[in-house]
Amino acid sequence: MEKEIAKFSVNYLQILDENGKCAEQPGLTQKQIKEIYESMVLARIFDERSIKLQREGRLGTYPPLKGQEAAQIASAYALGKNDWMIPAFREHASMILRGLSMEMILQYWGGDERGQKIPSGENDLTFAIPVGTQPLHAAGIALAMKIMGEKTASLVYFGDGATSEGDTNEAMNFAGVFSLPLVFVCENNQWAISVPRSRQTASQTIAQKAVAFGFEGVQVDGNDVFAVYSATKSALEKARSGGGPTLIELFTYRMGDHTTADDASKYRKKSEVDEWVKKDPIERLRKYMESKKLWSKADEEKLLAKLGKKVEDAVKKYESVPAEEPGKIFEYVYAEMTENLKNQQKSLEHQDEAKS
Amino acid sequence: MALFNLAQAINLALGQEMEKDKKVVLLGEDIGVDGGVFRVTEGLLDKFGSDRVMDTPLAESAIIGASIGMAIYGLKPVAEIQFDGFIYPALDQLISHAAKIRNRSRGRFTCPLVVRVPCAGGIHAPEHHSESPETHIVHTPGLKAVIPSNPYDAKGLMAAAIRDPDPVVFFEPKKLYRASKQEVPEKDYEIPIGKASIAKEGGDVTLISWGTMVHVCTEAAEKLKEKNIDVEIIDVRSLSPLDTETILTSVQKTGRAVIVHEAPRTLGLGAEIAATISEADILSLKAPVKRVTGFDIPMPLAKHEYLYLPNAERVAKAAEEVMKF
Ligand SMILES: Cc1ncc(C[n+]2csc(CCOP(=O)(O)OP(=O)(O)O)c2C)c(N)n1
Ligand SMILES: [Mg+2]
Numbered sequence: 297m298e299k300e301i302a303k304f305s306v307n308y309l310q311i312l313d314e315n316g317k318c319a320e321q322p323g324l325t326q327k328q329i330k331e332i333y334e335s336m337v338l339a340r341i342f343d344e345r346s347i348k349l350q351r352e353g354r355l356g357t358y359p360p361l362k363g364q365e366a367a368q369i370a371s372a373y374a375l376g377k378n379d380w381m382i383p384a385f386r387e388h389a390s391m392i393l394r395g396l397s398m399e400m401i402l403q404y405w406g407g408d409e410r411g412q413k414i415p416s417g418e419n420d421l422t423f424a425i426p427v428g429t430q431p432l433h434a435a436g437i438a439l440a441m442k443i444m445g446e447k448t449a450s451l452v453y454f455g456d457g458a459t460s461e462g463d464t465n466e467a468m469n470f471a472g473v474f475s476l477p478l479v480f481v482c483e484n485n486q487w488a489i490s491v492p493r494s495r496q497t498a499s500q501t502i503a504q505k506a507v508a509f510g511f512e513g514v515q516v517d518g519n520d521v522f523a524v525y526s527a528t529k530s531a532l533e534k535a536r537s538g539g540g541p542t543l544i545e546l547f548t549y550r551m552g553d554h555t556t557a558d559d560a561s562k563y564r565k566k567s568e569v570d571e572w573v574k575k576d577p578i579e580r581l582r583k584y585m586e587s588k589k590l591w592s593k594a595d596e597e598k599l600l601a602k603l604g605k606k607v608e609d610a611v612k613k614y615e616s617v618p619a620e621e622p623g624k625i626f627e628y629v630y631a632e633m634t635e636n637l638k639n640q641q642k643s644l645e646h647q648d649e650a651k652s
Numbered sequence: 653m654a655l656f657n658l659a660q661a662i663n664l665a666l667g668q669e670m671e672k673d674k675k676v677v678l679l680g681e682d683i684g685v686d687g688g689v690f691r692v693t694e695g696l697l698d699k700f701g702s703d704r705v706m707d708t709p710l711a712e713s714a715i716i717g718a719s720i721g722m723a724i725y726g727l728k729p730v731a732e733i734q735f736d737g738f739i740y741p742a743l744d745q746l747i748s749h750a751a752k753i754r755n756r757s758r759g760r761f762t763c764p765l766v767v768r769v770p771c772a773g774g775i776h777a778p779e780h781h782s783e784s785p786e787t788h789i790v791h792t793p794g795l796k797a798v799i800p801s802n803p804y805d806a807k808g809l810m811a812a813a814i815r816d817p818d819p820v821v822f823f824e825p826k827k828l829y830r831a832s833k834q835e836v837p838e839k840d841y842e843i844p845i846g847k848a849s850i851a852k853e854g855g856d857v858t859l860i861s862w863g864t865m866v867h868v869c870t871e872a873a874e875k876l877k878e879k880n881i882d883v884e885i886i887d888v889r890s891l892s893p894l895d896t897e898t899i900l901t902s903v904q905k906t907g908r909a910v911i912v913h914e915a916p917r918t919l920g921l922g923a924e925i926a927a928t929i930s931e932a933d934i935l936s937l938k939a940p941v942k943r944v945t946g947f948d949i950p951m952p953l954a955k956h957e958y959l960y961l962p963n964a965e966r967v968a969k970a971a972e973e974v975m976k977f
Binding site: 356357404405406407408409423425426427428457458460461462463488489490491495496497557558562563619620622625626629636637640644647 | 681682685686687689707708709710711712713714737738740741776777778779780781917918947948949950952953954955956957959960965966969
């Protein structure tokens with residue numbers, strides 16, 4: 297005997313089309329829409345400024361997020377203050393929205409550990425560079441939330457490349473088995489450095505991977521703020537009310553190089569990039585706002601001036617922070633410095649004396 | 653003879669071995685179309701095709717685990733781990749399987765695999781991109797480990813590593829990839845695994861190091877010369893197996909040893925070398941063995957990596973101290 301015992305389908309969600317038109321947006325107020333727009337523009341200005349700083353030798357290697365503003369901002373916008381956000385390493389837009397200062401982000405990419413000292417009270421983890429490692433931490437945080445009986449959820453970002461790592465899959469499995477209050481947000485930006493999505497998985501979508509782990513997955517137009525917000529919001533609500541995890545695949549595009557150390561023209565065609573430029577998430581929302589008479593040229597000019605200054609102020613702050621004292625590199629390894637570390641710290645002081 | 657930098661010398665070795673032996677295949681993240689993030693595999697995809705130069709999914713454990721299978725089956729995989737700090741997901745496969753399969757199967761299965769690992773600091777790279785994880789490898793019976801400090805050695809060591817019947821982890825100091833060029837013969841040669849080299853002869857103190865640190869020792873040697881201290885520099889090259897003979901012969905001559913490495917101090921390979929010297933020949937020592945190493949802390953981010961990395965001043969100071977003992 298042979299019979300079908302399982303069947304599944306995967307939905308794709310788009311609300312705001314590529315021309316900025318939509319039938320019904322997900323109940324956001326005009327103020328909220330403007331807030332989202334402003335945050336995306338801020339992220340774009342910050343991104344461009346950071347690349348320039350790197351080119352001028354004022355910042356280390358930096359991974360640009362251009363093209364992923366809607367994916368990051370609209371998903372982070374759906375989070376509550378008490379929810380937790382666990383980023384990978386490109387989520388500057390989400391981080392800024394959640395309250396991390398731009399100067400701290402610059403500090404981190406400038407090679408200073410203090411950029412990772414998330415202000416107390418903020419429920420976000422810091423950067424996770426080893427690809428695919430952080431979904432497990434998000435699972436742990438969600439498990440703790442569940443054990444402690446809190447009505448909060450955790451949201452983790454990772455890339456299409458990260459879906460190939462064992463850890464990412466183990467996190468989804470954990471989340472399914474323990475029915476965790478966890479939202480997996482995969483920013484499928486089509487590339488993992490030079491490797492295209494098709495080389496990461498033979499699966500038709502990333503969203504459908506959730507099915508194998510026993511929970512729901514959905515593919516969302518990642519350049520559509522309304523769809524991203526709506527999908528994330530309902531996944532978070534489901535998570536907080538005991539409905540378990542969701543995988544949201546945000547179908548988007550990395551418009552820039554992988555990092556400032558990369559040259560994407562080596563492995564992808566300009567025509568491909570050009571196609572995605574037409575889907576620019578910021579332009580798309582602006583078109584919508586203009587069509588609804590929420591936004592004017594004058595508003596835009598005012599906003600650009602305001603945010604430009606905000607970013608400049610952050611750059612100034614970043615560059616005016618005095619260097620951390622050398623001895624600090626020993627002080628956070630353990631709660632208390634071991635004798636061994638105290639001795640090594642002393643030897644460093646002697647070295648400095650010898651030099652001066 | 654043509655001039656090659658270290659990255660080009662490895663590229664040359666890989667190409668030549670692939671030409672000679674159809675069983676040699678390359679795999680890793682971004683090694684094909686992109687030619688590797690350090691351009692070490694540049695041009696090889698075009699030359700040998702996508703069955704022999706494979707851009708893999710982003711999964712280090714899969715890269716090494718699958719390489720083990722390929723090696724058992726008869727291929728000679730050369731796998732790339734993109735950066736030192738990303739070898740950890742693959743350690744289970746390396747330590748539990750690559751290292752043990754010969755012994756577990758009493759020689760029935762073998763694992764002639766090379767794992768290339770760009771390593772170490774000094775290039776202001778982001779977090780997790782500047783580590784020196786050699787201890788984990790050297791501490792694992794069944795794995796070999798080598799690290800060249802110059803283009804000539806790089807080519808010969810790569811040839812030897814690929815032809816070796818056992819798994820070899822091939823560390824490539826990132827800072828040296830383009831640091832200098834050297835004449836590298838096109839003709840076939842091997843630098844035998846298990847042989848150190850004397851990078852500079854001298855009579856007063858033996859400086860023992862590898863990778864980028866060999867150059868720091870050379871710089872220190874210049875400073876010490878001004879103080880009439882004549883150092884001998886040993887480039888260990890082969891971290892496992894270790895060439896204890898070359899090390900001991902030198903220390904017997906000078907009576908003094910300073911070991912220099914980037915990895916953290918505790919259980920760094922320096923500890924093993926110091927112990928080996930004192931076990932074999934403590935009476936030839938005129939002073940205690942000294943170590944100049946990274947500190948026992950996570951590798952600092954770019955702004956403070958200069959504090960962590962051994963430099964010529966620290967090395968010279970240690971050499972002067974053993975001279976004064
Ligand atoms: C475990 C690990 N392997 C390799 C790398 C090097 N690396 C950094 S980002 C990246 C690609 C990541 O792709 P994806 O997950 O799609 O994220 P994206 O860069 O597109 O944001 C690679 C290979 C790493 N950081 N960590
Ligand atoms: Mg990606």
